[in-house]
Amino acid sequence: MPSAIPTADAPAADSAWPRVAQQEQEGRQWTVATGRWTALGMSSLPAWQALSKSLAAAPPADDRAWDLRPIEQLDHIGAQLLWEHWRHEWPATLEMEAQHKAVLDQVAQYTVATPDEPPKTLADRIRTFSHNGPRAMVVARDFIGLIGQLAIDVGTLIRAPHRAPWRDFSGHLYQFGATALHITALVGLLIGVVLAYLISQQLRNYGAEAFVVNILGLSLVRELGPVLAAVLIAGRSGSAITAQIGVMRVTEELDAMRVMGIPHGFRLVMPRVLALAIAMPLISLWTSMAALLGGMLAADAALDISPAYFLSALPRAVPIANLWLAMAKSAVFGILIALIGCYFGMKVKPNTESLGRGTTSSVVTSITAVILVDALFAVLFKGIGFRG
Known part of the structure; x- marks a missing residue:
């Protein structure tokens, strides 16, 4: 029977290391384990590197023969290592001492092989892809979930209006709407002046000064007014929404609300979305009026078109359908800006760096979404608001 005896020139410290060696006896390959197989x-x-190297050189096989008698000590750690190496199957031939067999029998009895996982279904693969897939898929999943939660909260508001946070709603309505009137009016006025002066330079060359009312009216009421107001609100109120909720994340107020059972969607998201959905059409109308005022003054100065003629020609040049379309898409802009601000605020991690990054991402995403939705409205309603 093979034996494994350390050579005389082996260091004394190395002789106790656990290891296995290959020996041939009577035309058969034996794997001999030596040393102390203990923790x-x-x-x-x-010692661990030497053992790993020697085990790698002794892969298990169906006709393998193992000799464990030279092992000096064997505990459950060593027995578990051998059992795992044998892939939870006893070797075809095994020689060992009685005390070693008792330890191995106990390990083999209480070691349960991990069952094979069932094959993944299509639903499992889709779910895994949505959770671990590309960033766009993760963002779309979370954003759709936020919209669904908003719909549920609005239903709760309709069923039980007395439970709604009306004080928060009125505060957000004032903050998003009334406090933004001065900046939107100033920017709208300047845009109207600049646009009127640029248009007047071209119309004068063709003797079509009277058409400045048509161009200014359609461009400002239908497109520039709502988009300009939405961009200003996205940079002003959208960033404020993200910063407010992000600070609540940093100061652990969101966790405290969850512990107290206060839903984030009903108390944080819904009031901001409703407030901005109502304020945005009014701000858009206010901005368009300021831009038309600036354009009217510039047209009077550059083209000698009196304000009386401007005001009388404006209703004929711009059908009322343009105003309703502008207010409708402004409401959509407001909902999008509020949802995007709340989404990035909820995603802020409890550190100041994430707060700044989330605020920047919120503004950029909101402006991009506003432009995309405006282009979609332009395509869908291209036949509305124009005189034949």
């Missing part, structure tokens, strides 16, 4: 014996890094 202490495998605790040093050189």
